[in-house]
Amino acid sequence: MTAVLSGTNGLLQSYDYQVSTTGFSYTFAAGTQVLIIEPAGTLATGTIIMPAAPADGMTITVESTQQVTALTMSGNGGTVVGPAVQLIPNQPLSWVYRTSNTSWYPVYGGAGRATALVSGTSVASTSGTSIDFTSIPSWVKRITVMFSGVSTNGTSNYLVQLGAGSPTTSGYLGASSIVTTGVSCTNFTTGFGVFNNIGAATVIHGSMTITAFGSNVWVASGVSAISGALGTMQTGGSVTLGGTLDRIRITTVNGTDTFDAGSINILYE
Numbered sequence: 001m002t003a004v005l006s007g008t009n010g011l012l013q014s015y016d017y018q019v020s021t022t023g024f025s026y027t028f029a030a031g032t033q034v035l036i037i038e039p040a041g042t043l044a045t046g047t048i049i050m051p052a053a054p055a056d057g058m059t060i061t062v063e064s065t066q067q068v069t070a071l072t073m074s075g076n077g078g079t080v081v082g083p084a085v086q087l088i089p090n091q092p093l094s095w096v097y098r099t100s101n102t103s104w105y106p107v108y109g110g111a112g113r114a115t116a117l118v119s120g121t122s123v124a125s126t127s128g129t130s131i132d133f134t135s136i137p138s139w140v141k142r143i144t145v146m147f148s149g150v151s152t153n154g155t156s157n158y159l160v161q162l163g164a165g166s167p168t169t170s171g172y173l174g175a176s177s178i179v180t181t182g183v184s185c186t187n188f189t190t191g192f193g194v195f196n197n198i199g200a201a202t203v204i205h206g207s208m209t210i211t212a213f214g215s216n217v218w219v220a221s222g223v224s225a226i227s228g229a230l231g232t233m234q235t236g237g238s239v240t241l242g243g244t245l246d247r248i249r250i251t252t253v254n255g256t257d258t259f260d261a262g263s264i265n266i267l268y269e
Contacts, residue, residue: 020046027051027076028060037064037087044135046087049074056099059107063092069118070137078102085139086118122265125150129258130251132167133266138244141212144267145248147194147224150204154257157198159191160208160250162218164243174220174237180230188237190253192220195233203227203261208235210248216241 015034018026020043026035027049035048046068050060068087073080081103084093094108123131125147136143145160152158157176161167169190176193177185186196195204206224213219219238225231250264 022046025049033059034061035063037062037066037068039064039066042067042069045070045072047072047074048084050076050078050080050095050097050104052076054078054097054099054104056097058097059094060097060104061092061094061108062087063090065089067118070139075102075104078104080104082106085137117267117269120266120268122263125250125259125262125264127259129256130249131259131264132247132249134247136246136248136268138246140245140268142269143210143248145208145210145222145250146265146267147204147206147262148264149227149262150259150264151200151202151261152252152257153200153260154252154254155198155200156252156254156257157186157188157196158194158204158250158252159188160194160210160220160248161191162210162239162241162245163247163249164216164241164245167247167249168239168241172237172239174235176222176233176235178231178233188253191249191251192222192237192239193235194222194250195224195226198226201228206233212245213238216243216245218245 014031016032017036020037020039022044025047028051030051064087066089071084071086073083095104096107097104120133125131172189172191175185175187176196177183178197184197204224204226208220208222210218210220217240222235224233
């Protein structure tokens with residue numbers, strides 16, 4: 001902890017500086033008001049624990065120079081109202097303590113702090129029968145799946161499947177339609193349809209947005225197109241999961257066609 005007394009301004013500022021690593025846990029010491037975290041890069045997880053015996057009106061501020069993707073906050077005997085679920089680079093967050101009900105209230109930054117887009121790691125869709133994005137944080141409310149130049153070696157329609165522990169392969173409601181010189185529409189029940197009536201040489205570009213509706217219900221909508229030919233696709237649907245979403249799978253209806261071109265990534269918030 002570093003304490004600075006300014007004779008000119010009459011201010012006492014107590015702060016701590018940490019170069020944290022993934023999985024860090026930090027407890028505010030008595031008298032520390034500000035925590036500055038400067039890791040080398042994005043941190044997957046971290047825990048902030050409030051001071052054990054705060055004074056009424058005490059303010060705590062946390063700031064990180066890098067993304068902390070999944071943050072846990074502990075009141076250390078008190079209640080944190082609107083706890084942060086992630087730290088966004090260079091966006092400080094502050095709480096003030098009220099003794100009468102032992103609660104920390106957000107005064108800067110807004111409750112939840114899940115407003116920044118987090119990018120997954122782009123995966124080359126050049127092999128395999130499915131592509132998975134796992135360890136999606138429990139606080140996520142919206143996911144965008146992006147396709148850039150994706151194709152397979154077969155003609156089975158593409159699917160996006162959600163999962164809680166494992167991919168959900170049934171219970172999907174909705175359809176996708178393709179517009180070329182005419183219109184064709186197909187219902188999908190084993191995933192959200194990305195494209196239908198494709199050929200082995202079809203190359204797809206576009207995105208699908210999947211949004212939390214509540215009670216583990218998720219709804220999807222998407223638009224994509226093919227290159228090298230005329231064709232666009234629109235899709236929509238919903239599914240109820242058996243638990244908290246933690247993964248996305250991109251595959252095909254038959255599950256055996258192999259990806260052979262392009263890349264896929266996700267954004268979540």
